[in-house]
Amino acid sequence: MDTVLDVRNLNVFYGKACALEGVSLSIPRGEICGLLGRNGAGKTTLLNALMGLLSISGGDYRLNGQTARGVPTHLLARSGLALVPADRQIYGELTVRENLALAAHSRRSGPWTPDRIFRLFPRLLERSEGLGENLSGGEKQMLAIARSLLIQPSVLLLDEPTEGLAPIIVQEVIAAVAEVRREEGVSVLIVEQNLKAVAPILQTAHVLETGRVAWSGPAETLIEDESLSRSLLGL
Numbered sequence: 001m002d003t004v005l006d007v008r009n010l011n012v013f014y015g016k017a018c019a020l021e022g023v024s025l026s027i028p029r030g031e032i033c034g035l036l037g038r039n040g041a042g043k044t045t046l047l048n049a050l051m052g053l054l055s056i057s058g059g060d061y062r063l064n065g066q067t068a069r070g071v072p073t074h075l076l077a078r079s080g081l082a083l084v085p086a087d088r089q090i091y092g093e094l095t096v097r098e099n100l101a102l103a104a105h106s107r108r109s110g111p112w113t114p115d116r117i118f119r120l121f122p123r124l125l126e127r128s129e130g131l132g133e134n135l136s137g138g139e140k141q142m143l144a145i146a147r148s149l150l151i152q153p154s155v156l157l158l159d160e161p162t163e164g165l166a167p168i169i170v171q172e173v174i175a176a177v178a179e180v181r182r183e184e185g186v187s188v189l190i191v192e193q194n195l196k197a198v199a200p201i202l203q204t205a206h207v208l209e210t211g212r213v214a215w216s217g218p219a220e221t222l223i224e225d226e227s228l229s230r231s232l233l234g235l
């Protein structure tokens with residue numbers, strides 16, 4: 001199996017508190033993997049550690065076969081790893097178009113251009129001259145994903161992209177993530193509380209429980225086995 005991201009025995013501490021302990025998981029190339037688990041399980045910590053934003057005290061991980069532990073964030077981004085953080089971090093005082101132009105500036109060339117982005121998210125075209133701060137939550141999320149695509153990622157890390165969004169917008173965001181994978185083969189690790197919303201697009205799933213991997217397998221198994229998902233996720 002071709003693995004795009006391979007995580008082995010990762011340990012991360014906040015001070016003396018262990019947030020991730022011996023986390024091992026892999027993401028097959030071109031798949032959408034769910035990273036699930038209750039509040040405080042360590043999902044955001046794992047994404048931030050993979051993006052080089054937290055120091056890793058044990059273990060290793062590989063991105064496209066290359067050791068990635070200790071590599072600075074900007075070099076990981078150049079190697080095709082992109083994180084869309086839960087707080088979206090778009091520039092409120094800039095327009096949608098300006099936000100995109102900033103993200104596209106001096107990046108690698110590839111399939112994602114502002115025009116292509118506008119085809120993926122027609123809502124962003126409609127709002128292209130609007131300020132970031134005036135966008136709805138769903139539009140902000142779309143813009144955050146759009147910006148990350150402009151670095152031409154091979155792996156996209158998405159932190160709770162549907163949190164706080166209306167169900168119809170959740171569907172739009174999820175459909176766009178599926179399209180990104182289908183059309184360009186981008187691999188995705190998506191943190192979600194809402195298993196139902198994301199279920200239709202997942203191939204595999206990993207469940208974290210207090211900093212450890214409690215379960216990994218085909219997403220279908222987790223979705224179909226209600227007693228399993230209830231015991232792991234409290235659904």
Ligand code: ATP
Binds near residue numbers: 014019037039040045
């Ligand atoms: P949520 O869905 O609530 O965001 P999560 O699964 O993403 O949860 P994390 O945010 O990664 O979980 O948190 C994992 C553990 O690390 C929790 O016990 C949390 O309290 C702790 N933690 C997170 N960030 C920090 C920090 N900056 N300093 C200290 N402890 C932290």
